[in-house]
Amino acid sequence: MNKRKLSFWQIWNMSFGFLGIQFGFALQGGFMSRIFQTLGAAKDDIPMLWIAAPLTGLLVQPIIGYMSDRTWSAKWGRRRPYFLFGAILSSIALFLVPHSPTLWIAAGFLWILDASINISMEPFRALVADKLPDSQRSYGFVMQTLIIGIGTWVASSLPWLVSQLGVSDSAASGVVPMSVKVAFAIGALVFLASILYTVFTTTEYPPEDMEEFEREKAKKNQFIPDIINNIGSMPTTMKKLGVVQFFSWFAFFTMWSMANPALTEHVFKTPAPVEANYKMEIIEQSEAYNIANTAFQKSSNLVGSYMGTYGLSSMAFALLLVLYTSKRRINRKYVHMGALILGGIGFLLMKYIPSHEYLTISFVLIGLAWGSILSMPYAMLSSSVNPKKMGVIMGIFNMFIVIPQIVAALGGVNFVSSLLGDQAINAMTVAGISLILAGLANFLIVNPKAITYQTVEE
Template sequence: MEVLKKPTLSFWQIFNMNVGFLGIQYSFGLQQTAINPIFLYLGAPEEMLPILNIAGPVTGLVVQPIIGAMSDKTWSPRWGRRKPYFLIGAIIGSLCLFAFPSSPVLWFAVGLLWILDVGNNMAMEPYRAFVGDKLPEKQLSLGYQMQSLFVGAGILLANGSIVLFQYLLGDESIEVAGEIPQWLYYSFYIGGILSIATILWSVLKTPEIPPSDGELAEINHSKSLALGKRIAEPFTEIAKAIKEMPSFMWKVGAVYLFQWYALFIYWQYITPLFKLTMGYSTSEAASQSAQMSLTYNIVTMVVALALVPLTLKYGGKKIYALSLVGTGLALFAIPFITDAYLVLAPMVLFGIGWAAMMGIPYTMVSKVVPQDRRGVYMGILNMMIVIPMGIETLTFGPIYKYLLGGSAINAILFAGVFFIISAVLAMRLNISKK
């Protein structure tokens, strides 16, 4: 397969192509901070939070690699290769965000989460491949760290809106069981608008690179297949890609197993933690959780691009491993701080870690996978994210209840240990083409 020579892009061209990530990550920020409090408002017991969040892992496991494989075999002179998929995903996500705060009962909210995750996963994976498609190797680090910046910005806006509306409109003295407070509605409405608007910005501002003659012939061959074979082709391509996957990606999978298991614990149990350590109501704890996310995403925005020269100088694996250690130390500290302001300090380390997690692995993987199969391999990389999340949703409820004594403090410390293990495994990430 011939390799196209890609032009070097300007800073603002790379900026524009990543703007759509702002809307995707705003939605993700609401999932991190607002969804579990909504489940609690609607009567979910704490030990059920992991299993109620299984939508993310399952839809990610199914949707992302299939959409990745399909986008590899897609080309439209008008719409491009990746853009049709993340545009449709953004529309689905937007509709769900408008509907979510009106959920009348728990099962309705859980069902909406499933649909929302389908939309977000449909948008996320082609976007990762889109950046790799456009940039020459020397700019991959800047491209993916720019995505990391927008990850921070999107989640920052989501959590900032939660804190703002809770401050302006919330009444902590009134918390009605079975009802979602009205101050939470507005953050979801903003997300519904951003989901579409930011994706459209990137779609309209950034043309895709046409496929090479060899790639186009492969795409046309795929279109000529019978319907049954076309439906089966993405699954065949995923299986083939996993069989031929570079050994480097298996090592990334080992890191991700512990890293994402730990992150899912943090997002699920940070609100229950503050109810325990600070005696907060659900509303107050949700607001404090949003402030934590607000803080670490500010740090992520500040340090995301600064990591580019550091990774070039010291190597991606060292910066990545060090950032994971810092995230683990942050989680060891949080349960023992009972001051609402001092507890924000560990989020500096968490934010540095989050910036590294959202950029460095994608840069490293982009360098070792075939250009014409980047979509399917980015989907497989995201499978390595959702599989640990799925394992967590199925296993951590019993661990929390029976092994950790139903204590959110122990849950956060458990997550800290997993981050340290992931840091040790990250030191094995030596880039190889095999």
């Protein structure tokens, strides 16, 4: 099928729903560990509590990708029904997460939230490949990254902003502060509204051969064999990108799960207070606990706000790439390599900064890596696979995102960090080393079509 080139606003409209998806991910990534700590989790237990997130991605994305490849409605298209269903579930879960009364309920809500976000997210990746010709693929994925950057920046700063408007950061022991609850409620509203915008402003191409599509759709019990077959016939470029993805996502999972305990402890000097260390029946000790807890909550707001900087940085990086790739070719391999190495340096700097203001430098560098991770691997992959199987291929590619996170959650982060010492900040050093290794792994990519594509007619 000869796909026509789309205008800036058409690509913007089809990508806008990612604003809501990233609100969900940013609130989850920036504040779930804080919620776990507030509900009594020890810092060494936090990675394991995050296991729900990658496991749901491992299960949900290939299934949703397979199903969306076999879905077609003249009114709703192929991918949009999944956007909408996932958005409704995600919005409900986002609202409920900070109201969790116990640790196990919070972990359960994380499971539901991540599964719901994945239902919306995977078809968005496939939509870019569905709608855009090869010459606009980099442009399209970078546009998604631009919108993701906006979402990360705003959502990560929401608890701090809500607190500045007068909503309390103080709460009783084991209760999430109202500032976080209000922030998550705003995120739920933005999630649903932005997905609805894309659903109602974007159309989709029908299957190129409707008769063949209906025959494929009519086949029964093909899901497992098809998934196994597609894994077995995985292109070489996809396997090599998998190595890059492994180290990239190990690093970012480490940041999402451990940045709050690491930075509140090492940089802000306000670790989460342990209630067992205070005699709460004694007024002075109860007041001391409340003071320490409020200091931890306020520092956590600032950690979230600083983390938002990587969204802002990735947005600026994506904007530059949008402007450049709309007219010229880029070498995806070297762009991705350089961005990942700079992000790794950002993580390594965290252990040595003299005050929290310098965290901005670290997260700006991390944002360059994040902006590249959200665009370059997908642009390289989409130029190397069968377009008729784009949904299921993108779902399978997600394995290279979730497997490193599962490894990290099952003890990888704690084990490697412990080799450097028992301070929580060592987890950020591990993230930095991992991201630099991801950058160097780009030397494995040699397919010319994956590395670069001419984005304008010569």
